[in-house]
Amino acid sequence: MRPLRVLIVEDDKAVALVTRGFVERHGAFAVVGEAGTGRDALEAIEAVRPDLVLLDVHLPDASGIEVLRVARARGFSGEVVAVTAARDLETVRAARSFGVRHYLVKPFGMEAMRERLESIRAELVQAQSLSTQPLDQRAVDAMLQPSERPGGERQKPPSAGSQLTLDRVAALLETADGSVSATDVGQELGMSRVSARRYLERLVVDGRVEVSPRYGGTGRPELRYSARR
Numbered sequence: 001m002r003p004l005r006v007l008i009v010e011d012d013k014a015v016a017l018v019t020r021g022f023v024e025r026h027g028a029f030a031v032v033g034e035a036g037t038g039r040d041a042l043e044a045i046e047a048v049r050p051d052l053v054l055l056d057v058h059l060p061d062a063s064g065i066e067v068l069r070v071a072r073a074r075g076f077s078g079e080v081v082a083v084t085a086a087r088d089l090e091t092v093r094a095a096r097s098f099g100v101r102h103y104l105v106k107p108f109g110m111e112a113m114r115e116r117l118e119s120i121r122a123e124l125v126q127a128q129s130l131s132t133q134p135l136d137q138r139a140v141d142a143m144l145q146p147s148e149r150p151g152g153e154r155q156k157p158p159s160a161g162s163q164l165t166l167d168r169v170a171a172l173l174e175t176a177d178g179s180v181s182a183t184d185v186g187q188e189l190g191m192s193r194v195s196a197r198r199y200l201e202r203l204v205v206d207g208r209v210e211v212s213p214r215y216g217g218t219g220r221p222e223l224r225y226s227a228r229r
Contacts, residue, residue: 003030004124007050009041009067010034010083011060015106019054019083022113028121038062045071050078052120055100057084057091065091068098079120083108089207103205107213165189169199170208170227179212179224200225 006029010016016034023029032048035041038059045053053071057064068080081102082095092103102116169185182197189196203209207228214222 004028004051004121005030005032005048007032007041007044007048007053008034009036009044009053009059009064010056011036011058012056015056019113022110023054023117025110026114026117026121029117036060038064038067041067042070042074045076046074049076051124052079052081054081054083057082057086057095065094065098068095068100072098079124081116081120092205092207105201105204105211165191166199166202169196170203173203173209173225173227176226179214179226181222181224185225197223 006023008016008019008023008031010019013036016036020031020034023031029052032050033044035044036059038061041053041055041059041064044050053068055064055068059067064082064084079102080095080098080100081104082100083104083106084091085106095103102120104112104116168189172185172188173180182193182200185191185200186193186196200209200211204211204225209225210228211223211225214224
């Protein structure tokens, strides 16, 4: 299978450079263009017809959501990852309405990007393998429930246990005195920081929790979470 063609839409050149480096470390993808404005993004989508667009929502001349709306209207059917600091429920819902199945919140690390890329690669490989045959119910279900894990394993619906844990995390934030970090949640509920962060990110997407960076010292800012009031 040929490398999957990626267009990076990002107005911050430093962020675009870092994103390019993340993508190029994954051998199944190749960056074929960059755009820093909505106008340039639409022109690039028309010109290179990428398999995947890494799309910032906040652009100097237009919303990334509007760019996507126009691109879809013009026939673009490729995958899109919203790569943005926008975390409000309205933006997430708008992105989903235009076919965005992956949403990567800034700031993000190499591992988070790698997981999204691997999920998309698995989905596209699966779609290619099914394109020459009629789809049965199992195949339709597989197409409508995209992979979220490396290796193409389909994401399972939340179990009763995971839903209970999600509710415990939400309850902790409801009673917290101010914002908390993933480390705080992990320590309080007896889980790893990574697991706590996944539950917190789910609550952000569901619109139950707000997230904001806290800057201090050197290095990446710490993400702080608080219940939406």
